[in-house]
Amino acid sequence: MSGRKQFDVGTAVDQAMRVFWERGYADTSLDSLTSATGLGRGSLYGAFGNKETLFTQCLDRYSAIYGTRFEQALAAHPHNPVRSIEAFYAVTLDRIADPSVPAGCLIAQSAAQSSTLSAECGARVRSLIAAQQQRVRTSLAGSSTDGQSLDELAMFVVAVNQSLAVLSRTGSPHSELRSVARLACSTVANTISAN
Amino acid sequence: MSGRKQFDVGTAVDQAMRVFWERGYADTSLDSLTSATGLGRGSLYGAFGNKETLFTQCLDRYSAIYGTRFEQALAAHPHNPVRSIEAFYAVTLDRIADPSVPAGCLIAQSAAQSSTLSAECGARVRSLIAAQQQRVRTSLAGSSTDGQSLDELAMFVVAVNQSLAVLSRTGSPHSELRSVARLACSTVANTISAN
DNA sequence: GGCATCTTGGAACGATCGGTCAAAGATAGT
DNA sequence: ACTATCTTTGACCGATCGTTCCAAGATGCC
Numbered sequence: 001m002s003g004r005k006q007f008d009v010g011t012a013v014d015q016a017m018r019v020f021w022e023r024g025y026a027d028t029s030l031d032s033l034t035s036a037t038g039l040g041r042g043s044l045y046g047a048f049g050n051k052e053t054l055f056t057q058c059l060d061r062y063s064a065i066y067g068t069r070f071e072q073a074l075a076a077h078p079h080n081p082v083r084s085i086e087a088f089y090a091v092t093l094d095r096i097a098d099p100s101v102p103a104g105c106l107i108a109q110s111a112a113q114s115s116t117l118s119a120e121c122g123a124r125v126r127s128l129i130a131a132q133q134q135r136v137r138t139s140l141a142g143s144s145t146d147g148q149s150l151d152e153l154a155m156f157v158v159a160v161n162q163s164l165a166v167l168s169r170t171g172s173p174h175s176e177l178r179s180v181a182r183l184a185c186s187t188v189a190n191t192i193s194a195n
Numbered sequence: 196m197s198g199r200k201q202f203d204v205g206t207a208v209d210q211a212m213r214v215f216w217e218r219g220y221a222d223t224s225l226d227s228l229t230s231a232t233g234l235g236r237g238s239l240y241g242a243f244g245n246k247e248t249l250f251t252q253c254l255d256r257y258s259a260i261y262g263t264r265f266e267q268a269l270a271a272h273p274h275n276p277v278r279s280i281e282a283f284y285a286v287t288l289d290r291i292a293d294p295s296v297p298a299g300c301l302i303a304q305s306a307a308q309s310s311t312l313s314a315e316c317g318a319r320v321r322s323l324i325a326a327q328q329q330r331v332r333t334s335l336a337g338s339s340t341d342g343q344s345l346d347e348l349a350m351f352v353v354a355v356n357q358s359l360a361v362l363s364r365t366g367s368p369h370s371e372l373r374s375v376a377r378l379a380c381s382t383v384a385n386t387i388s389a390n
Numbered sequence: 391g392g393c394a395t396c397t398t399g400g401a402a403c404g405a406t407c408g409g410t411c412a413a414a415g416a417t418a419g420t
Numbered sequence: 421a422c423t424a425t426c427t428t429t430g431a432c433c434g435a436t437c438g439t440t441c442c443a444a445g446a447t448g449c450c
Contacts, residue, residue, distance in 0.1 A: 004447060005397070026222045027311040030438060040399040041439080051438065104307065111365045112299065112307035116222040126365045152374040159375045162361050163354035170306045170321045172350075179347040180354045187382040199417065200427070225408060235429050236409080246408065 009047055010061075012037045017058040022102040024109050025055055026116055056124055062106045063128045066091065070132065074139040082189045084139040085157055089181035092161055096168045096177060105165035107132075112166070133158045143192045153191050160184040204242055205256075207232045212253035217297040219304050220250055221311055251319055257301045258323045261286065265327065269334040277384045279334040280352055284376035287356055291363045291372065300360035302327075307361070328353045338387045348386050355379040 015037045019028050030051065034041060048054040073091045077083035095101060107128050114122040137154035145153075164177050210232045214223050225246065229236060243249040268286045272278035290296060302323050309317040332349035340348075359372050 006446095023311055024219075024221070024308055026219070027308070029436075031436085040397095042398055042400080042441085045439075046397065103310070108361055109307050111361050112304050113219055113222070114364050115298070116218055122365070129362075129365060152371070152378065155371050156375045156378040159358035159362055160355060163358035166303055166306050166357050166361060167324075167354055169309050170317070170324060176347070176350050180351045183347065183351040183382055183386065186385065187378055190381065190385045191378065201416095224406075226406085235427095237411085237428055237430085240409070241427070 005047075007037075007039060007043065012039060012044075012047065013054070013057050013061050016054055017061055017106065018102060020055055020058050021062070021104070021106040021109065024113050025121070026113065052118060052121065056121060059106065059110065059121070059124055059128065063131070066095070067128075067131065067135070070135055074135060079142060081140050081143055081192055082185055085136070085188050086181075086185050088136065088139075088157065089161065089164070089185065092164050093174070093177060093181060096164065097174055103165075104169040105162065108162045108165040109169075111162070129158065129162075132161075140188075140192070145192050149191065153188060157184060157188065200242075202232075202234060202238065207234060207239075207242065208249070208252050208256050211249055212256055212301065213297060215250055215253050216257070216299070216301040216304065219308050220316070221308065247313060247316065251316060254301065254305065254316070254319055254323065258326070261290070262323075262326065262330070265330055269330060273334075274337055276335050276338060276387055277380055280331070280383050281376075281380050283331065283334075283352065284356065284359070284380070287359050288369070288372060288376060291359065292369055298360075299364045300357065303357045303360040306357070324353065327356075335383075335387070340387050344386065348383060352379060352383065 016033050019032055019036045023032070028051075030041060030044070033044060033051075033054070037044065044054065048057065069091050070088055073087035074084045076087055092105070095105075096103060107125060110117065110121070110125045111129065114125055117125070133151075133154050136157045137150060140150045140154055143150065160180065164180060167177060167180070211228050214227055214231045218227070223246075225236060225239070228239060228246075228249070232239065239249065243252065264286050265283055268282035269279045271282050287300070290300075291298060302320060305312065305316070305320045306324065309320055312320070328346075328349050331352045332345060335345045335349055338345065355375065359375060362372060362375070
């Protein structure tokens with residue numbers, strides 16, 4: 001039963017992404033990937049080569065999906081940094097509240113396990129975090145605050161975002177996560193208005 | 196060669212703790228534990244029963260070591276919440292800067308992987324995080340701010356602390372981590388003085 | 391229709407996983 | 421010194437890991 005590919009590669013990446021997201025790289029077995037995608041081992045290896053390559057494609061897909069969502073949220077309130085960051089956190093909070101998707105964050109999960117990832121995967125994770133900081137940093141531009149302070153503030157915003165993912169994995173109630181995000185927004189407000 | 200135990204159980208827990216801390220529960224093999232402790236499998240199983248029991252003892256030891264350090268730091272500046280939180284973060288930053296100990300934080304690492312841990316281990320991790328929040332919350336008491344806001348602020352402080360651990364795993368420079376902690380301290384200052 | 395090319399499912403590979411067990415040596419009580 | 425009891429070492433267990441391979445079936449070109 002074949003000849004031409006019988007499945008959509010993008011869909012398979014989506015399904016595999018959920019498993020990595022839920023269980024992390026090391027704890028995701030090939031068996032769990034075949035059952036999640038409905039594919040045989042031959043199909044998976046034919047399409048992706050090996051587990052690690054599939055994982056990096058999942059990382060890229062994750063950042064493509066949520067990276068653009070973050071960008072849209074940040075861009076929805078131009079010249080209003082506090083509103084932008086509120087919208088930024090809303091993306092994460094909505095995702096955490098969405099039962100159709102695993103808890104936490106694939107990037108944060110991978111960052112925590114980066115010592116067991118290959119050097120290439122670790123570097124990819126690092127660059128995705130840097131890209132996110134850059135997104136936030138861009139939306140803070142235009143404030144009268146100096147550049148270095150904005151760099152630090154952007155990193156702070158990203159750091160709190162990661163902590164939301166970690167806390168959500170322990171089953172923290174949404175109300176706690178929301179208040180953490182709210183406090184981070186107040187930090188942004190105080191920092192840029194303090195000048 | 197035996198009769199009475201040939202090794203110190205506490206030392207073995209210490210050594211095992213480093214491995215779990217560095218690699219996480221799932222990626223820590225029995226072989227890596229035997230080579231880290233210098234013990235045979237029989238000795239490990241005789242003393243601890245199985246891998247999971249050893250892991251929970253490592254969790255407890257970790258929280259015993261750093262829990263008291265956090266408490267001492269928080270208690271060093273009574274009635275000065277901002278100073279207390281600064282000292283609290285200094286414990287984490289010093290630990291991250293200490294090359295004799297793995298990057299990150301065993302609790303944060305375990306929290307991120309809690310979906311692959313047993314229900315008992317997940318609950319233990321959750322209670323350790325709650326205990327840390329309680330420690331911070333206690334040091335914030337006495338402020339004129341209302342109780343619920345202090346609960347939220349304590350959770351915020353703990354959340355940022357976790358994010359420092361995650362970021363340090365990706366190789367973030369200490370200067371970035373320090374500025375993240377400093378911004379969190381300013382949030383504390385602004386929150387408790389705002390009322 | 392014949393043939394080269396591709397995909398598929400599943401068997402099978404060696405390696406490694408967590409855990410068990412028995413033989414051998416050391417100890418303490420008598 | 422004898423014995424019961426303990427610890428240690430390392431071989432060994434079945435299960436599972438990521439990966440490879442192949443026979444069988446489907447496709448497109450001639």
